[in-house]
Structures are given as C-alpha cells and as structure tokens.
Amino acid sequence: MVAIPETGGYGADHDDGKPGFFARWFYSTNHKDIGTLYLIFGIISGLIGGYLSFMMRLELMEPGFQYFANGHDFNVFASMHGLIMIFFMVMPAVIGGFGNWFVPIMIGAPDMAFPRMNNLSFWLLPVALICLLISFFVPGTAAGDGFGGGWVMYPPLSTSGSPGPAFDFIIIGLLAAGFSSIFGAINFITTILNMRAPGMTLHKMPLFAWSVLVTAFLLLLALPVLAASLFMLFTDRIDGGTGFFDPAMGGDPQMFQHLFWFFGHPEVYIMILPAFGIISHIVSTFSRKPIFGYLGMAYAMVAIGVVGFVVWAHHMYTVGMDVNLKAYFLAATLIIAVPTGVKIFSWLATMWGGSIRYTIPMQWALAFIFLFVIGGVTGVMLANAGVDAYLHDTYYVVAHFHYVLSMGAVFGIFAGFYYWFGKMSGIQYNKWLAAAHFWLFFIGVNVIFFPQHFLGYNGMQRRVADYPEAFELWNKVSSYGAIITLIGTGFFFLMLLEAFTIGRKTRRVGDNYWGDGATTLEWTLSSPPPFHQFNTLPRIEDTDEH
Amino acid sequence: MSANRKTLIILIAVAMAMLGLGFASDYLYDQFCKITGYGGTTRVAEENLSEVIDRKVTVKFDSNVASGLPWSFEPQDRELDVRLGASGLAYYTVENKSALPVTGIANFNVTPIKAAPYFIKTDCFCFEEQTLEPGQEMPLPVLFFIDPQLDEDERLDDVKEITLSYTFFVSDAAARKDGAATASRDSGN
Numbered sequence: 001m002v003a004i005p006e007t008g009g010y011g012a013d014h015d016d017g018k019p020g021f022f023a024r025w026f027y028s029t030n031h032k033d034i035g036t037l038y039l040i041f042g043i044i045s046g047l048i049g050g051y052l053s054f055m056m057r058l059e060l061m062e063p064g065f066q067y068f069a070n071g072h073d074f075n076v077f078a079s080m081h082g083l084i085m086i087f088f089m090v091m092p093a094v095i096g097g098f099g100n101w102f103v104p105i106m107i108g109a110p111d112m113a114f115p116r117m118n119n120l121s122f123w124l125l126p127v128a129l130i131c132l133l134i135s136f137f138v139p140g141t142a143a144g145d146g147f148g149g150g151w152v153m154y155p156p157l158s159t160s161g162s163p164g165p166a167f168d169f170i171i172i173g174l175l176a177a178g179f180s181s182i183f184g185a186i187n188f189i190t191t192i193l194n195m196r197a198p199g200m201t202l203h204k205m206p207l208f209a210w211s212v213l214v215t216a217f218l219l220l221l222a223l224p225v226l227a228a229s230l231f232m233l234f235t236d237r238i239d240g241g242t243g244f245f246d247p248a249m250g251g252d253p254q255m256f257q258h259l260f261w262f263f264g265h266p267e268v269y270i271m272i273l274p275a276f277g278i279i280s281h282i283v284s285t286f287s288r289k290p291i292f293g294y295l296g297m298a299y300a301m302v303a304i305g306v307v308g309f310v311v312w313a314h315h316m317y318t319v320g321m322d323v324n325l326k327a328y329f330l331a332a333t334l335i336i337a338v339p340t341g342v343k344i345f346s347w348l349a350t351m352w353g354g355s356i357r358y359t360i361p362m363q364w365a366l367a368f369i370f371l372f373v374i375g376g377v378t379g380v381m382l383a384n385a386g387v388d389a390y391l392h393d394t395y396y397v398v399a400h401f402h403y404v405l406s407m408g409a410v411f412g413i414f415a416g417f418y419y420w421f422g423k424m425s426g427i428q429y430n431k432w433l434a435a436a437h438f439w440l441f442f443i444g445v446n447v448i449f450f451p452q453h454f455l456g457y458n459g460m461q462r463r464v465a466d467y468p469e470a471f472e473l474w475n476k477v478s479s480y481g482a483i484i485t486l487i488g489t490g491f492f493f494l495m496l497l498e499a500f501t502i503g504r505k506t507r508r509v510g511d512n513y514w515g516d517g518a519t520t521l522e523w524t525l526s527s528p529p530p531f532h533q534f535n536t537l538p539r540i541e542d543t544d545e546h
Numbered sequence: 547m548s549a550n551r552k553t554l555i556i557l558i559a560v561a562m563a564m565l566g567l568g569f570a571s572d573y574l575y576d577q578f579c580k581i582t583g584y585g586g587t588t589r590v591a592e593e594n595l596s597e598v599i600d601r602k603v604t605v606k607f608d609s610n611v612a613s614g615l616p617w618s619f620e621p622q623d624r625e626l627d628v629r630l631g632a633s634g635l636a637y638y639t640v641e642n643k644s645a646l647p648v649t650g651i652a653n654f655n656v657t658p659i660k661a662a663p664y665f666i667k668t669d670c671f672c673f674e675e676q677t678l679e680p681g682q683e684m685p686l687p688v689l690f691f692i693d694p695q696l697d698e699d700e701r702l703d704d705v706k707e708i709t710l711s712y713t714f715f716v717s718d719a720a721a722r723k724d725g726a727a728t729a730s731r732d733s734g735n
Contacts, residue, residue: 113550182561190553224561228568244572247653248612248715255575259568322584322659 018531028122029115030531031100036424037122038096042413045088045129050489052081057448057482059465060475072141074465075148080132082151083170086271087177088129090405093413094274095181095219096122099188099212101424105522106206108197110534113190117183124180131173139164150463152260155245155253159236168237171230178223178230185219188212199540203298206520207291210298211277214305218266218273221309226263229256254319261312269308272372272404273301275412276343279365282419283347285517286362287354292346300339300346307336317385318392326385333383337376344373357517360434364415367442368408375403378453393463396456402449414441414492421499422509426527430503433495440488447481583663586655588710590673591666594691598631601697605690607636608711615716616644617678622685631694638671638686638712642678649677651717654710661708664696675717 018024028034056077059067068074100118104111112118136146140162147167149157158167192213196205205213233256235242243249245256284291291297313321313329347369356362378400382388391397414437422428451474460471467475499507512523525533567574579587605628607621622637642648652672656662671686678684688710696702 114554186554186557186561189557190550194549194553220557220561221564224564225568228565228571232569232572247713250651250653251572252575255571258575259571320586320659325584 026123028119029111031104031112031115031118032424032529032531034118034122035097035099035101038092038100038125039098039417041122041125041129042089042093042097045084045092048133049081049085049089050486052077052084054482054486056081057479060467061479062476063467063469063472065466068465070143071465072143072148073146075150075463076136076140076144076146078463079148079150079153080136080146083132083174084129085405086151086267087174088125088132090271090409090413091181092125094271094278094409094416095184095188095212095215096125098208098278098413098416098420099184099215099274102420102522103188103209103212104191104195105525105529105533106209106520107192107195108200108521108534108538108540109191109195110532110537112187113195114187118187121180121184121187124176124183128173128176128180131169131176135166135169135173138166138169140166152257152264153230153233154260155233155236155256158233159245163237168234171234175227175230178227181219182223182227185216185223188216189220192216197534197537197540199542203295204540206277207280207294207297207301208274208277208520211273211275211280211301214301215270215273218270218305218308222263222266222270225259226267229259229263232256232259254316257316257319258312261315262309264315265312266305266308268401268404269304271409272412273304275368275409275416276301278412278416278419279347279368281520282361282365282415283350283369284519285419285514286357286359286365287351288357288515288517289350289354290519292349292352293342296342297346300342303339304336307332307339311336314383314385314388317388330383330385334380337380340376344369359418359514360429360431360438361415361419363435363438364411364418367438368411368415371403371407371411371446375400375405375408378403391456393461394456395452395460395462398462399449399452399456402445402452406445406449410445414438419514420522422513423522423525423527423529425499425504426508427499427503428507428509428513429495430498430507433491433498437488437491437495440484440491442488444481444483444485444488447484448478449481451475451477451481584659586657586659586662588654588656588662588665588667588690589693590670591668591691593668594631594633594666596631596691596694598629599694599697601630601694602627603630603692603696603705604707605634605636605692606707606709607638608709609638610711610713612713612715615650615714616648617642617650617714619712619714628692630692630696633668633689633691636688636690636710638688639683640676640678640686640714641683642680645680647677647679649675649717650714651675652712652714654712657709657711658705660701661692661696661705664693664699664702665708665710666691666693672712 019027024033025037028037055067056074059065059074100112139145140147141164145166147158147162147170149162149167153167192205192209232242232244236244236246243251245251245253247253280291280297311329311333313325314333317326378396382391382397382400418429418434454474455471458471460467509527511526512518513527514523521538522529578584580589583589604625606625607623609619609621611617611619617640619638619640622639626634626636628634654672656665667688667690669687669689671688676684676686692708696705
C-alpha cells in the first residue's frame with residue numbers, strides 16, 4: 001500500500017538535528033516530543049484527578065463525615081476531579097499526546113502545520129493546571145477554600161455564591177486550557193487538510209486521523225462558546241459589573257446552562273472520538289483484517305460530531321422546558337445512537353472471520369467495546385426526558401458517564417498506550433505487569449461504577465458527601481472498587497518503571513513489532529522514529545483497500 | 547500566501563465567529579424569547595384589537611420581592627376572571643419601607659409556560675424602573691389581554707388558570723451592592 005523508495009527506509013540517518021535538552025523540551029517544534037510532553041502531563045494530571053476521586057470514594061465508603069471537614073471541601077474535590085480529568089488528562093492524552101505523535105506520521109507529513117503554535121498549545125496547559133491548583137488554596141466561599149460548584153460551574157453559585165478568588169483562578173485556567181485546545185484544533189485541521197502525502201486522499205486517511213479531524217472541528221466550534229460563557233461569568237462576578245446571568249439585571253442563569261452545554265455536549269464527543277479512532281486501529285491490527293466499512297466508520301464519526309451539536313439540552317431536562325422542546329432533544333439524542341451503533345457493529349464485523357491475537361492492546365480494545373456499549377445504553381435510558389426527571393442528578397448519571405469515560409476514553413487511552421508504547425520508546429512492555437494492570441483496572445472500575453447504577457435508580461443524589469444509611473452497601477462496594485483500581489494503576493507505573501530500567505536492555509523492538517495486521521505509516525518507521533521523518537514524502541499507491 | 551496560511555486565517559475567523567455568537571447569545575436569547583414566548587415570556591402589544599370570545603380563564607397574580615429591596619409588594623386582587631380577548635386591568639401596590647429613596651425594576655413570568663405566548667400586555671409597570679421616596683406607596687397597573695387564538699391551540703385545552711408572577715429587584719447598582727451585603731449578612735453566607 002505504501003511505496004518505499006529504494007534509498008533505505010524513511011528517516012535515513014544523518015545528524016538527526018536534535019537540539020540540546022532545554023531547547024529540545026522547552027522550545028520544542030517537534031510533534032513527537034510535544035506528544036511525549038502531553039502524555040507525561042496527562043499522566044501527572046491523572047494522578048492528581050485520581051487522588052481527588054480516591055479521597056471522595058474513601059469519604060463515601062460510610063455514611064457520616066470521616067475524612068472531609070464539611071460538604072464544601074468535598075464539593076471542591078468533586079468539582080476539581082471533573083475539571084482536571086477532562087481538561088488535563090483525557091484531552092491532553094488523546095489529542096495532544098497520541099494526536100500529535102501519530103497524525104502527522106499517519107498522513108505522511110514531516111510535522112504539524114504550525115510547530116511553534118503546537119508548543120504554545122502544550123505549555124499553556126501547565127500554566128492552566130497551576131491556576132486550578134492554586135484555586136484549592138484560596139478562599140472560595142465563607143465555608144472554605146476552593147470552588148465547589150461542580151465542573152459545570154452554574155451561576156448563581158459560581159457568581160454571587162462563590163465570592164472568593166478561587167473561582168477566578170479557575171476561569172483563568174480554563175480560558176488558558178481552552179485556547180490551548182483551540183490553537184491545537186487549528187493546527188490539526190490545517191495539517192490534515194493541507195499536508196497529506198501525495199496519493200493520501202481523505203478517503204485513504206487512517207481512521208485515527210479522521211477521528212482527530214472531526215474532533216478538531218468540534219473543538220474549534222465549541223470551545224469559543226465556553227470561552228464566551230466563562231468571560232461572562234467573570235464580568236458578572238465583578239462588583240458593579242454585568243448581569244448576564246442575574247435576574248436582577250434582566251439576565252438568566254438558564255442562559256449559562258444553554259451556553260455551557262452547547263459546549264459541554266460536543267466536549268464529551270471530543271473526548272471519545274479519538275478513542276474510537278484508536279480502537280479501530282487496534283481491532284484491525286489484531287484481527288489481521290482491514291476495518292469493516294471504512295467509509296461508514298469515517299462518516300459515522302462525522303455524523304456523531306454534527307448531531308452532537310444539536311442535542312445539548314438533554315443535560316437540562318429539569319429546568320422547566322416546554323414538553324415539545326424536550327421531545328425534540330430526546331429524539332435528536334436517540335438519533336446519535338445510530339451512527340454509534342454502526343461503529344460498534346463495524347468493529348465486531350472486523351473481528352468476524354479475522355485472525356484474532358489477544359495482545360494487551362487488544363484486551364483493552366475488546367473491553368472498551370463491551371463497556372462503552374454498557375455506558376451507551378444507560379445514556380439511551382437517560383435520553384428519555386420522562387425517565388430523566390427521576391434520574392437527573394442521581395448516581396445513575398454518574399455511573400453512565402464514568403462507563404463511557406473511565407471505561408470508554410480511558411480504556412482507549414491505555415489501549416493506545418500499549419499499542420504505541422514500543423513505537424514511541426523503542427521498548428516493549430512487560431506482559432505480566434501489563435496484564436496485572438489490565439485485569440485489576442478492569443475489575444476495579446467495574447466494581448466502582450456498576451453499583452452506582454443501583455444507587456442512582458434508588459434515588460441517591462450526586463455531589464453529596466453524605467447519604468442516608470440505606471445507601472451504605474453499594475457505596476461501600478463502590479469504594480472497595482476504588483482500592484482495586486488504585487492497585488491496578490500501581491501496576492501501570494511498575495510497568496513503566498520496568499520498561500525504562502530492565503526492558504530497555506532486553507526488549508527492544510523494530511519497525512513493526514505487531515506484524516502484518518499493522519498497516520499504517522508509523523509501522524514503516526523505526527522504533528522510536530527518527531527525530532525528523534519523511535524528508536522525502538512517501539507516495540501512497542492506488543489500492544482497492546479503502 | 548501559502549495554503550497553510552490561508553487555512554489558518556479561515557479557521558481563526560471561524561473560532562472568532564463562534565466566540566462572537568457566544569457573546570451575542572444574550573441578545574439573541576432575549577429576542578428569541580420575546581418573539582416566540584418560550585420559557586414563559588409574555589408578549590407585548592400596542593393595543594388590544596382582538597375579538598372577545600366565550601372561553602374564560604382565571605388570571606392569578608403573584609408577587610415577590612428580591613432580597614436587598616426594602617419594599618412591600620402585593621397584588622390588590624389575587625385573581626381575576628377574564629374572557630379570552632377581553633382587556634383585563636390589575637393593580638399591584640408597592641411601598642418603600644426604608645428611609646432612603648430606592649429605584650426598583652420588576653421581572654415577570656407566566657405559568658403554565660405554554661400559555662405565555664398568548665398572554666399579551668399592553669401596559670405594564672414592569673417596562674420601566676420605579677423610584678419610590680421613603681415611605682411612598684404607589685399603585686402599579688398591568689393592562690393585559692389573552693389572545694383568543696389560545697382557544698385554537700389543542701395543547702392548551704386544559705388551561706383554566708394562568709398565573710402572572712412579578713419579582714421586584716433593586717435597580718440601582720450601588721444600592722444593590724448595599725442590599726446584597728445586607729442580604730448576605732442576613733442569610734448567614
């Protein structure tokens with residue numbers, strides 16, 4: 001499928017032009033290095049976000065207050081857990097990390113369209129994270145430091161209800177992170193539209209690149225709306241300022257909800273679409289078959305992206321909307337299940353008749369398909385406005401989105417990590433440590449979140465530090481799941497440690513360590529690839545593969 | 547200009563357009579609600595030119611005072627029976643119970659929300675700020691009618707009562723700050 005020129009493999013060696021340490025890592029204009037920075041950043045943020053949720057699960061293990069002084073501190077942990085995991089773990093990992101690493105290579109480009117803006121996008125994130133971390137330690141309300149209004153930041157709680165500077169730090173941090181992603185989106189769109197190698201038409205482009213392209217458009221269109229609403233919150237918070245969301249000044253708190261969820265719903269597709277792309281590559285590689293229905297897969301992602309923009313009010317069914325308006329959003333939300341179903345069935349059809357290899361990445365991918373479907377069907381339940389009147393703001397919703405995120409997006413991240421780890425580092429992971437990570441994490445997250453369905457449909461509300469005793473059993477079970485997950489995560493770090501100490505001596509890998517199932521361009525390069533690749537652009541031959 | 551530069555400019559323009567739409571949403575929402583009556587926003591008309599029909603609804607009057615506003619605010623009549631298309635006139639009484647002149651402005655809504663597009667006001671105190679001297683009491687009129695087209699809308703066949711609710715807020719920003727400080731002290735924030 002790819003014509004390899006006679007003059008040696010890609011990235012023919014000469015002085016590879018790597019800058020010195022400081023310039024290389026702080027002034028980087030190299031998409032692979034920036035991808036590595038994003039992945040490291042995502043791991044660190046994941047530890048912070050995970051610590052916050054672990055503390056929450058500890059508190060919720062039993063009724064009463066054990067670890068937190070008051071509800072406010074707990075709510076701060078809950079709010080920050082959400083913001084950090086979304087903006088500083090999942091997005092940097094899939095888009096900044098894997099997107100930067102592999103999109104240019106997969107389309108045969110030497111780097112991203114705007115390498116310096118790429119670096120800006122990365123370095124905005126540590127600044128943003130620092131702003132959010134500072135917010136923990138400055139006054140939020142009279143009840144304590146930090147902001148406890150939920151990751152959704154609804155006014156008036158986030159305006160007159162949080163007078164201290166904590167929320168202002170969060171606004172600034174999120175604006176920085178938002179611009180980081182907007183610039184990244186511009187970079188990806190330009191790269192993918194303009195810099196594909198000769199012969200690489202859009203319809204020959206690998207599905208991960210497609211997923212990043214659609215995601216980038218969602219980022220471009222949705223994030224500015226978040227930026228506007230954050231800015232409006234900011235001016236509302238100023239003494240003698242605006243009243244966009246203040247009825248006393250003719251404003252409406254509900255308008256914030258509309259604006260926020262207009263961003264917020266595409267945001268969840270932003271988190272999952274790249275994972276869909278990763279799963280397509282892994283399922284294809286380890287079934288040793290091309291993906292079933294390539295065009296259907298690509299345009300299903302486009303459809304999910306487009307329809308994802310017109311369903312936002314399904315997060316707002318209980319605000320007092322007209323019944324016919326609810327009916328519209330209900331129908332539109334159900335429609336999204338169709339292209340999503342096309343993808344699930346296409347992955348299954350890819351495996352059917354294939355030669356399956358149960359490698360570690362394939363295990364993560366198979367688990368993804370199963371668990372994402374579970375999360376998806378609870379989403380279909382919640383889409384029904386009548387049912388949602390009961391389930392809104394209960395643990396049923398928490399269970400739903402953790403299935404599609406902690407088991408959808410996160411399993412996609414780990415799947416990609418194990419798939420591409422050898423390519424990025426040149427070292428293959430230790431199978432036993434990786435297997436321990438997989439099984440403990442798989443069991444752990446299911447023990448955490450499955451019982452939360454029961455809590456939800458029995459009426460336990462979310463965002464609470466304490467609950468009636470009747471809910472104790474499943475809360476306890478769920479918290480034990482957190483301990484199992486923690487141990488599983490420990491194996492991930494053991495795997496990393498082993499790889500960079502022992503594995504680097506004994507388990508070096510070559511260009512294509514997965515075999516003939518791996519057909520995209522990154523597998524034609526060395527592991528790790530040279531600092532600069534495709535000085536000579538690869539030429540993509542005409543085949544009937546896509 | 548390179549292809550990349552062209553694409554960059556287009557994409558930046560798209561991002562800025564979305565940012566602008568975000569900021570414009572305040573105005574757009576207002577207009578959307580006023581025109582469609584969604585969300586319980588009532589309509590406004592210059593005068594009542596409609597034909598009176600036989601169907602009646604009971605219009606109920608509710609009043610609220612936002613914290614920080616030292617006024618009393620009550621409707622003179624709790625309810626009024628009107629036929630669709632006929633003009634109704636209701637009065638609220640408002641009194642400034644403080645020792646300083648205060649300016650207020652009222653926000654309003656109608657339930658059931660689906661009835662709101664048919665509730666049309668021709669004159670209302672809520673269209674303007676009201677300033678009251680200390681101790682001053684004032685009657686505030688609302689002149690309205692209910693569009694007889696309500697009768698043709700099947701969804702509103704079960705509507706027998708419509709409630710008009712007002713909330714008075716402090717209109718002056720400086721006074722609101724003092725009022726809010728008082729209110730938060732009072733409510734133990």
